[in-house]
Amino acid sequence: MTPVRMERIAVVAPEDALRRALALVADAGVVDVDRTDDELETIADAAVRRESVAAVAGWCPAQERPGLAAALAEVGAAAVPLPVPRGVDPPSLLRADGPVRRSFTPLITTYGTVPYQDVDPTVLAGAAYVLMFGMMFGDAGQGLLLVAVGLLLRAGWPRRLARWRSAWPFVLGAGVASTAFGVLYGEFFGPTGVVPVLWLDPLDDPVELLSAGVAAGAVLLAAAYAVAIVNRWREGGPRLAVYAASGVAGAALFLGIAGIAGGLLLGADLLVVAAAVIAVAGLVLAGVGFAAASGGGAAGWVQAAVELFDIVIRTGSNLVSFARLAAFGLVHAAIGSVVWLGTTALASGGGVGIAAAVLVFLLGNALAFSLEALVAAIQALRLEFYELFSRVFEIEGRPFRPWHGEAR
Template sequence: MNVSGSTAWQRLRPVRMTRVALVAPEEALDAVLAEVGAAGVVELEPVGPEPGNATVDDAAATAFARMRARALRRYGAATYLGWCPEPARVALARRLAPLGGALAPLHLPARVEPPTLLARAGRVGRSFAPLVETYGAVPYADVDPTLLAGVAYVVMFGMMFGDAGHGLILLALAAALALRRPRRFPKLRDAWPFVAGAGLASTLFGVLFGEFFGPTGLLPAVWLEPLAEPVRLLIAGVGVGGALLAVAYLLGIVNRWREGSAGFALYAPSGIAGAAVFAGLGLLAAGVYTSSVPLAAAAGAVAAGGLVLAGAGLYVAAGAGAAAVAQTVVQLFDLVVRIGANLVSFARLAAFGLTHAALGALVWAGTTGSWHRGGLWTVAAAAVFTVGNVLTFGLEAVVAGVQALRLEYYELFSRVFEGTGRPFRPWLGLPGPEEVHR
């Protein structure tokens, strides 16, 4: 059953959940539970007491039997509480009505966060989903960052794995996965858009760097040669990090607003206050670099305003008195240091890009040195080129993959999320033969 929204905004936020009560006559309980399990759109919560029946407590008992035994029974009816996606609730209620069951909406309990079901559509969304799911469930109030997280990941990976030849290998692997090859790894097939994105980014950066299985000269450097201009590459890596952090702050502001209120979005270190400090420090660095006094003064005012807002929020959260003041000062200092450290951390995009280029240059130097000797050395040159590129590809793919994930989680997601939510887990219990024939 399709429970996703139809608009772009609906696809960016979790599916709206409704608190429900499932009610069925005792004699129709098996049929109603079977229909709910087949629909797979209701997260059921047992509300009755734990049964003392040894048959039900047996580990071999079916999930259907255990759920049946945990109903709250009153006046000949069995009742459960649960959660259901609002787009699917009415349709399921209509299916239950002929069986004597009802799926009634309830008021949302205070301070209870509904489970999260994300309306990810298409192969790209499903392919990027593990990036977010490995970190944790998206809170119900937050927007889904899956697509942006996937794009950020492949860009960072491509910059560290910038070689057009290696990128084309990744694209070939993606094509094989899309064609359902190899058959022995079915779980990897849905990952082909993710692999294709990483391959495309690596190929593009390889073209920019003039790298094709190393500095072979087959591609001219469109932008820069990493080993020839390392400082420029380091500045570019930090610049890419700054852009990604800015997007993370924008998402953080939206999430803080949805999680609490406009005030929470204004005062939170991962909201407007933190974004102002980040922007102010960035503009201050630009003002100092360009020797622009007006720009530096304006940047200082923006950063100071952000610190005041963040300090007010932190002070209120800390309580009152001298201890709260001390705690606020320490947290503000940590906020400034963390912003600088997070930004500098993106220099690893350039550092590992340089490592990849250096390994490629080493392999190519060994290849050309053997080739020029002629004779059997040409065979050695081919072996050096092949084995060297295989080792470089494998090592750098792992390193770039881990480092991109580290930047995603520690530098970006720490601003997007204040915490994690709880994933929606629909009940899928199916009746056994004894329930079917009861």
């Protein structure tokens, strides 16, 4: 759950062996060398020299240093561990052990670089994305098509899509989630009756589906706050973790607002009162944090008041934003229903009508599959970035950029 552990090292070599040592470093491709240029000669010229010994500093994954040291020993050089400079964060490299992590990593790297001290949320983010996509694209038949696409990608077929092969766990997971929600909705290429409704029919129970979407969003937001609290603690200690808007203060406000909404919905007065107390506590903590960040004084508290109003509005709107999980699920179900109604109406005429019905069914589902899959993918990404990642990440790290052999 953390980026790959980095070590600060110095590649130390006799002056006459420095270029050979740097060539080995470049071939290994495991050191982020301190450099302003990728040319070997430029890096060698910038090396620190003491008498007949030269050194070049950089960052290396801890598990790679022994192998690098063994290779350098062949030319009389060494990879020497150094203390981490104060105030300097190591570069970040996300773990890529296994196909699932490799498939989900682009979700994180597209948004930004995970700070070295933060939690690596790759697996959690991938699971959240798959869940949200499945809820919006709930159709067992179309979900099985996505499963088939994922399996084909894994097999490396067709060859022209070979560059997307690493995405097969992502596509397969989205297909499984869509299939599962399709079974819950009773959707199999629309309301064909092939699978029974195990939970609810989106078009018959839209309010319940909307409530479920918001509830799912509340769970995802709570998980995001949990990760964010850990990140704030690692970034700035317990004080930042408590007073930050994405820390304990923000989490308390969120839980309070969610509890008030739930209490009003259930008619539980005691829950409403308890949730209000938690929300007020969160507001007080956040207000102190905002005032301290703005320098204190009257102007600081005025700014804190404005930011408190903003955080209340944003927290409520972020929670309600997850209603789109249900809204787009309803749209998908509505399109499937229209296609199926048209199919059955044409088929009832017999003869040419049956052929037309088959054509409508195939084309309608192809259109629904392509458009709705794209919409669900975009909306899930939007929720991931704006509602979840905006809490998890507050600062950006520096990516690990190893110096490779082709740079010579």
